[in-house]
Amino acid sequence: MNSDMNAEPAPAPAPEKFSRAKNRDQLRSDITEQAVRLFAECGYEGTSIALVAESAGISKQNLLYYFPNKLALYQHVLDEVLDDWLARMSALDDDSQEPADLLRAYIKAKLRFSREKPWGSRVYAMEVITGARVYASAIKKRVVPVLRQDIAVFEKWIAAGKIAPIDPMHMMFAIWAMTQSYADFSAQMALVLNRKQLTRRDFDVAETVIVDMVLAAVLKTVKDESTEV
């Protein structure tokens, strides 16, 4: 954020003692960054605001000056994750491109999120797994509409005979599950692959396999109408 060039030329950061020039927003963002990681690693109840504060280099009481309470911090973390996720999602709604290319881009974008923001993905996943008790309304307001739009695109493609008549909703569930698992279940994958963590190469292979599966299913009857199972 602060590394962005803004319109006005920032009049020299006025560096006090050391890096004390942090304004409210910068500090909130530091806290949030640590909170995402810790909520992902320890769960909501398993994360103490004292540890978040310490990780961000401030005191617990000071953290409570920037966020009124733990729940507010948690909700802010979820908001940031969802903002980022929505901002990165490539739209399927582009008539100038073929379904295959749009789906490829969609899968690529989702996998990139898993690779670059694994903690955010995990916090969101745990919130949903435990029943979306605090975030259900936000999901309904911000995620469901986006999904409905994507599904409408699928239905348009099917009606136009551009793809096979596969249930769009469950197809999207499948794409979400496959791509998200490379963030959420990476610990198990790393155990299986016998390495510390997933590599860039693992994500490239994942992309190939997932794209292969989705396109094979979606283009099946289009290329091969007579021999459908």
Next chain:
Amino acid sequence: MNSDMNAEPAPAPAPEKFSRAKNRDQLRSDITEQAVRLFAECGYEGTSIALVAESAGISKQNLLYYFPNKLALYQHVLDEVLDDWLARMSALDDDSQEPADLLRAYIKAKLRFSREKPWGSRVYAMEVITGARVYASAIKKRVVPVLRQDIAVFEKWIAAGKIAPIDPMHMMFAIWAMTQSYADFSAQMALVLNRKQLTRRDFDVAETVIVDMVLAAVLKTVKDESTEV
């Protein structure tokens, strides 16, 4: 211990007052059942053993008679989940059947687990998401070998030209992710589908879509060698 029956035939359950005839094993199993649900709904730290005890109809102190501490209860829950999961997994290693049929059965079995044991699936998922801190060694000992066997089967099929040369490891990751998501992310799916919870019919559609995708990808070049993308 004194409630254990010895080698001699149990002489009628001797039903005291109400259902007080519960022996050690029965009570441990009651506790475990409640613990799976509560760990899934609230996470490890979010679940108090007092609530688990109350749900099982006993006192907290009594629970601690049956399980030495909270961590032991949690590990026992994970063990039970994994036992159940492994017992249900249909083997891919059966030369008398076609790959397509074996994969269909595999996907069906995984989806059935998600439908019948959603809480177990969620507890396991959260353990993995938070880094598999307590269960990494068990995963390495019990899950990885099973997966390696399945991958060997894929490689045999590929070598025999029975299926397309798709990366078996990531194919398994994909199948796991898609099937497990119907337990782990069912809260989000229910929001999207605008109902209280997933129905049997949702799982049937899911099965169709997932089987479609996997078989389309796996049989692609086999049926359609010349026009591969």
Next chain:
DNA sequence: GTCTATAATGGGATAGAC
């Protein structure tokens, strides 16, 4: 094997000085 009582700790949150 179940109960009462209690130790011991940690964590969320507030008050008020500076």
Next chain:
DNA sequence: GTCTATCCCATTATAGAC
């Protein structure tokens, strides 16, 4: 906006009577 001090409560776990 940051600090010291403190309150209050929930929770894990143990001791010991019955």
